[in-house]
Amino acid sequence: MSKAETKIIPGTWVFPVKRNPSGEMTKFKARYCVRGDLEEMDVDKNTFAPTVAWSTVRLFLVLFLILGWATVSVDFSNAFVQSKLDKPKWVHLPQGFVSPKGKGTCLQLNKSLYGTKAAPARWNKTAVEGFTKCGFKQSDFDPCLLYKKGMMVVLYVDDAGIGAKDPADIDKLIEELRELQFELKKEGNFNEFLGIKFDTRKDGSVELTQTGLIDKVLEAAGMTNCNPNRIPATGPLGKDPDGEPINEEWNYQSIIGMLMYLSTNTRPDISFAVSQVARFSSEPKQSHATAVKTILRYLKRTRTKGMIIKPTGKLNLDLFVDANFCGLYNTEPHTDPNSVRSRTGFIVKLSNCPLIWRSQLQTSITCSTLKAEYNALSSALKTLIPLKRLLIEATNHVELDNGIRATIWASAFEDNQGAYFLATNQGITSCTRWYLNQWHWFWQHVTKDGVGPETVAIHKLDTLLQDADYFTKAQSCEPFERSARVVTPLHHHPYPCTFASSREM
Structure with a gap:
């Protein structure tokens, strides 16, 4: 065997906590991950795995609200492990395990494992092949959108949203996937997806909220009990080369990352303000930190609000x-x-x-x-x-x-x-x-x-x-x-659209 074929890859234990969109703990996990950073592979090997665009997810949701179709969420259990390897890999014995064969024992992987470089791409290929066998076709514009007559699926790594005209077709699809040896759980209506909660309101509209993430970013910045603010930005924000150096205990880049995820998914009302502060992530000044805190004070006031889909x-x-x-x-x-x-x-x-x-x-x-x-x-x-x-x-x-x-x-x-x-x-x-x-x-x-x-x-x-x-x-x-809120139009417009914004304050 060549040196590349006999390389033994170390691994590490990861103990993540799964939370719902409100920030509450729902599950404790223990996962053994391969040190993919030490893995040897061909430089031209494709490890990229596409993820569904959020515009596609919202299109999926709007269509089903208009049509009145049934929706469910599906979670593939230990998704990466469900993909077969092209050739076996060797890994160290996990820490805490003792082999009866003595020291120096290693394990041969026949299936993919979290941490390997090609695991995401390999799982995406496995999942798409499974849906294709069930009669679905991939979109030409978003590879994570699949459909067939009367059904549509959005796929984000190991999470999937399924919509169908007939609820019985969803149950049939899940059984077909299980017959193809997929391990998955049906998690009810499409009301939670990637940390975003979908709340159906009395008027039939759906509100997308990320209360848990807002609480997390407020806590990270030490502003859980801050005074609320009515607007997220007070004016244009510049580089401020002669400004006072940042003097905050929290990590600027980490806060910006959470705010960007929030602004691109459910809170378009803070997009301008977040875009301004994100420009200075490499060299922030105190004036930029103050602008971040203005956004956080606004989020404190509107933490339970989200984008309205009607x-x-x-x-x-x-x-x-x-x-x-x-x-x-x-x-x-x-x-x-x-x-x-x-x-x-x-x-x-x-x-x-x-x-x-x-x-x-x-x-x-x-x-x-x-x-x-x-x-x-x-x-x-x-x-x-x-x-x-x-x-x-x-x-x-x-x-x-x-x-x-x-x-x-x-x-x-x-x-x-x-x-x-x-x-x-x-x-x-x-x-x-x-x-x-x-x-x-x-x-x-x-x-x-x-x-x-x-x-x-x-x-x-x-x-x-x-x-x-x-x-x-x-x-x-x-x-x-x-x-920045949903309003009733006060004027008649000659064009086929409603002039209303997306937010309710």
Whole structure:
């Protein structure tokens, strides 16, 4: 045998505690993991395992609320161990075990084990092959979305959400998977997924909350009993090169990581504030720590709140996009190029329910409000159009009623007159011809109704009705609370969408 084939890999015991979304302990685990960092393998070996996008999970949820389908959560027990190895591996005897064969005894692995480098990719391949044998097909746009007639599955490592028109089909699928030697547990309705709780409210809507994570980040920062705050950000935040060094007992990077998971999953209302403080994770100052504490005080006030999912019944995709031109001017040092960067903010909704949102500085420097707004619109459409393709693909494969599928259209709402005119009239001038390589790519997709499979309609929107405004700048209490909650529209709008935001304060 070669040296690589006879390498014996050490391992380590891991004792994790499993908690529910409220932070309560539900299970104590003991797991023996292989030291994959010491494992030898081919440099071109693919160890990547895809995970489902949260926009796909929310699309999954919205569809089933509209259709009234049954949903369940499934947990694959010791998932990685259920995958067979291409060739055996050798590991040390776990600490605490004594072999009757004496010292120097090692174990041969015939199946995968947690810690091996290729374990995630190997398990994903095993799981997808299992669902494929049960008649499912992988999505072309999200490899962790699978479907067949009347059923859909979202897969995140060893957790799966299953939805079906007939509940009996779910039980049948679980039995088929068990016949294929999968060990799994059916955990009831799809009400908890990756630390996020799905609460059904009296009006039939679903609220997504992460109370446990909010409590955890407040405790980590020593702010469990802090005074609450009404807004998450008070203004633009710069590098502050001459500022006071950070003087906090908590770990800045750790707090930022938890806030980013929160802002990208259930709390779009803190996206702008978190994006600002995340920029300075490598060299934070006390002013940045103060901005973090402002976010935490806001979360203290709204810890039990979450994103509201309440579909209108139609499968319309609406994109609200905004930009803040040179929002860091006079905040960053004038010699820093970031001082003149603009910020893009957008949110995409399906049936008036948020699917995906973003707040980030633009990568290129723009020289006018028009250019900043047009840059934001072009960038946001790169998210909207693939989501429409995914929606059409999913509704075709699960064979929904034609009446439901006929309601699929896509609209983008722009509040800047110049950007709207350029996007819809598509006239090149001496001032705008250089946009061609960067931003005009979407012209081929623009139509008046946005009904086709890869098309979008662009509408002019009043700034006061711009749902993406709070993704680009800090707002005072009244406008922030007005734009970051579910509201009843006060005006009639000529376009097929509801102008309401995603948060309830």
